[in-house]
Amino acid sequence: MEKHQAALLKKSGYSDKAIHYYLEKINVGTIPNPSAHQSYTGACGDTMEFFLKIESGVIREAKFQAIGCAGSFSAGSALAEMIKGLTPEEALKISEADIYRHLEEVPEPKIHCITLTRNTLVRTIEEYNATTDQA
Numbered sequence: 001m002e003k004h005q006a007a008l009l010k011k012s013g014y015s016d017k018a019i020h021y022y023l024e025k026i027n028v029g030t031i032p033n034p035s036a037h038q039s040y041t042g043a044c045g046d047t048m049e050f051f052l053k054i055e056s057g058v059i060r061e062a063k064f065q066a067i068g069c070a071g072s073f074s075a076g077s078a079l080a081e082m083i084k085g086l087t088p089e090e091a092l093k094i095s096e097a098d099i100y101r102h103l104e105e106v107p108e109p110k111i112h113c114i115t116l117t118r119n120t121l122v123r124t125i126e127e128y129n130a131t132t133d134q135a
Contacts, residue, residue, distance in 0.1 A: 009070055013107035018074040021103070027080035028073065029063045036128035042116035046072045050080070050124040052088075059083050059091060064120070071110030075117040078102050088125045094118070 002023055009019045020026075031037075031051040039049035046068030053061035062080035066072045079099055083091040099114045100106065106113070 013105060014070065014074065015104035015106070018070075018078075018103045018106055021074040021077035021081075022070045024077075025073070026077040027063050028065065028077065030065065031061055031063050036124050036131070038120065038124040038127045040116065040120040040123050042112060042119070044068075044112055044116070046113065046116055048072060048076055048116055048120040050076075050120050052124055052128065054088065054128060057087055059086055059088065064117075068116070069110070069113065071106055071113030072116060074103060074106065075099055075113045076120075079117050079121055083121070088128060092122065092125055094121075 006019050006023060009022065010016070014022070031053050034051040035054040037049060037051040039047060041047040046066065048064055048066045048068065051063045052059055062083050064076040064080055066076055079094065082094055082099070082102055096114045096118050099118065100111070
């Protein structure tokens with residue numbers, strides 16, 4: 001079944017890297033007692049929630065959950081992987097174009113999934129900053 005799914009995703013325009021992220025469910029899940037978590041629903045109706053564990057000002061762990069398509073899962077997996085080891089400020093500098101380049105290729109109609117992913121991360125970091133500013 002997985003081989004069939006991979007072939008369909010490849011035919012749809014996903015790179016091998018994006019397919020790997022989707023099929024392997026990399027970084028999918030929750031983090032107990034996260035430093036920050038936030039959810040966001042995109043214009044397409046897909047919903048994503050990011051969980052971050054931040055220690056000594058560095059993102060040590062990043063996971064997400066989504067109700068969405070292969071594009072949302074591959075973009076969420078990629079961004080969670082990209083931000084590990086960065087400060088929240090550095091993570092905010094990652095653009096949609098950076099995520100797209102990291103994934104190598106996604107179908108044009110799925111570019112909005114990258115936007116959903118970045119918007120969710122931005123809201124999560126904003127929530128973290130708001131709670132740490134008050135502490």
